[in-house]
Amino acid sequence: MDSGKDTSQRILDAAECLFVEHGFAGTSMRQITSAAAVNISAVNYYFGSKDGLFQAVFERRAEPFALLSIAKLNALQLAKPACSAVDIAQAFMGAALEMGRQPEHGGLVFVKLLARSYVEPHPRLKEKLPLRYGELTQRYLAAMRLALPHLSDMEVAWRFQFMSSTMFNAFAGNNVMRLFMTQPIVNARDPHKVAEMLLPFIAAGLNSPAAELVTPSTTEV
Amino acid sequence: MDSGKDTSQRILDAAECLFVEHGFAGTSMRQITSAAAVNISAVNYYFGSKDGLFQAVFERRAEPFALLSIAKLNALQLAKPACSAVDIAQAFMGAALEMGRQPEHGGLVFVKLLARSYVEPHPRLKEKLPLRYGELTQRYLAAMRLALPHLSDMEVAWRFQFMSSTMFNAFAGNNVMRLFMTQPIVNARDPHKVAEMLLPFIAAGLNSPAAELVTPSTTEV
DNA sequence: GTCTATATTCCGATAGAC
DNA sequence: GTCTATCGGAATATAGAC
Numbered sequence: 001m002d003s004g005k006d007t008s009q010r011i012l013d014a015a016e017c018l019f020v021e022h023g024f025a026g027t028s029m030r031q032i033t034s035a036a037a038v039n040i041s042a043v044n045y046y047f048g049s050k051d052g053l054f055q056a057v058f059e060r061r062a063e064p065f066a067l068l069s070i071a072k073l074n075a076l077q078l079a080k081p082a083c084s085a086v087d088i089a090q091a092f093m094g095a096a097l098e099m100g101r102q103p104e105h106g107g108l109v110f111v112k113l114l115a116r117s118y119v120e121p122h123p124r125l126k127e128k129l130p131l132r133y134g135e136l137t138q139r140y141l142a143a144m145r146l147a148l149p150h151l152s153d154m155e156v157a158w159r160f161q162f163m164s165s166t167m168f169n170a171f172a173g174n175n176v177m178r179l180f181m182t183q184p185i186v187n188a189r190d191p192h193k194v195a196e197m198l199l200p201f202i203a204a205g206l207n208s209p210a211a212e213l214v215t216p217s218t219t220e221v
Numbered sequence: 222m223d224s225g226k227d228t229s230q231r232i233l234d235a236a237e238c239l240f241v242e243h244g245f246a247g248t249s250m251r252q253i254t255s256a257a258a259v260n261i262s263a264v265n266y267y268f269g270s271k272d273g274l275f276q277a278v279f280e281r282r283a284e285p286f287a288l289l290s291i292a293k294l295n296a297l298q299l300a301k302p303a304c305s306a307v308d309i310a311q312a313f314m315g316a317a318l319e320m321g322r323q324p325e326h327g328g329l330v331f332v333k334l335l336a337r338s339y340v341e342p343h344p345r346l347k348e349k350l351p352l353r354y355g356e357l358t359q360r361y362l363a364a365m366r367l368a369l370p371h372l373s374d375m376e377v378a379w380r381f382q383f384m385s386s387t388m389f390n391a392f393a394g395n396n397v398m399r400l401f402m403t404q405p406i407v408n409a410r411d412p413h414k415v416a417e418m419l420l421p422f423i424a425a426g427l428n429s430p431a432a433e434l435v436t437p438s439t440t441e442v
Numbered sequence: 443g444t445c446t447a448t449a450t451t452c453c454g455a456t457a458g459a460c
Numbered sequence: 461g462t463c464t465a466t467c468g469g470a471a472t473a474t475a476g477a478c
Contacts, residue, residue: 007443023341025247028471039444044473046443118395119340120244125400133401157398157406158418164397165390166383174339176385177378179346180354185378196432197379204429205422213417228461250454260462265455267461 008046010036013106016057020112024054024122055124058117061099061110062129066136069095073139085147085206086199089163092140093195096171100191108171108191115172118165144206151210163202170194229267231257234327237278241333245275245343276345279338282320282331283350287357290316294360306368306427307420310384313361314416317392321412329392329412336393339386365427372431384423391415 005013014036018027029050033040047053072091076083100108117125137160144156151159171191177184226234235257239248250271254261268274293312297304321329338346358381365377372380392412398405 023244023246025244026341029473030471039446040472041446041474042444050472116340118390118397118400119337119393120247121400129400130403134403137397137401154406155418159422161396161398161407162387162391162419162422165395166387169339169386169390170383172340174386175382176339176358177382179339179342179350180358182351182355185375186382192435196434197376198383200429200432201380201383201426205426208421208425211417211421214413249452251452260464261454262456262464263462271454 007038007042012057015053016109020109054122061106062132064105065099066133069136086203088143089202097191097195112172115168155210159206170198228259228263233278236274237330241330275343283353285326286320287353290357307424309364310423318412318416333393336389376431380427391419
């Protein structure tokens, strides 16, 4: 029998793919259990509800990805205490790439789920995510502040935001081209090639001079 | 009576907001008609179906936005035939900003709808959008190729893609911070301030040197 | 743990009175 | 054009046999 995986894991795998493709509201439990070839009531047995299933789908990958991202930064700062913004960007991208290289961690599916959650955050994420990713964000922001002393803390945060949205969307394959053109001319099949295209853009963007503020007041909350 | 707008327009307005906030599948016709304070059967009367309503919501803004974007580029190329990549980026951003300035065009709501469609394209968009936005994309790509002669056509397309995803997400207020941190430190309330933050990042990214290809083969389809 | 059967609610869509 | 009423189906969730 090739279906050696147990029921709950098959549900998680199927749900992960379907949530990425059609979103939470756009995916029914019947689709999930049908794709996983399990009985429909198994979802409630293992996860309590559809909401609970989503949470489980996310939590399975969240911790490994956070740990991986922080480990990449730790390794970088150990090897090169005065690291540049480009080094930091590469560490961040490296975490996504390494995740994509590990089939046991779902490959790039979780990065795609992150890209989607970015636009359409599930209610339960708003409670749990800050606690789990707060440290990651703080660590990367602190590193970037050191590497970009010519920028204010606020502008560093903006650039981290720009870097993240560009990266996540690129790895997730969310192309304007795919949407706007009959014949797409960019393709995100190989994540390493995407990373090669990304790097000069992001590196130059991070290191660019501070914004010339036309409006004098702050952009902060 | 302050509800001077007619029924179909009130439906469009309510649906536009709800689709942006909860997505197509996550929004029911009952939510829409309730928010619009109209009878539920009015949707079918005016738009035939929920799908038809989505298409109408999109098409109301699609043409004005496309025309505005192209007009910005026309004006730029007339005033400055040898325009730079930064000029082009500003023209593109200018279209979104001007759309945001016009309440009769829904302000920034359509940009947010674009940002969402980017991740979760409605089936009907895949047919209609390339025809409507194909010219826009081709025009901007052609202008960028002239302004960035050191890049291959393919790499220019990638950078247009990076620029678009960063812009749309920034204007739509899709922040990693909002998702990852308890206390968000960036805020996208004023689109002009967002644009000020965006410009140096995107300008430097567009003008950065070509990627060093480690893998020799092409990234094209 | 896995299944069938079912409860209950909500969905989009339509028919027909006015 | 706008309303009420309702249809048929699909959604999540649960109860209970095995």
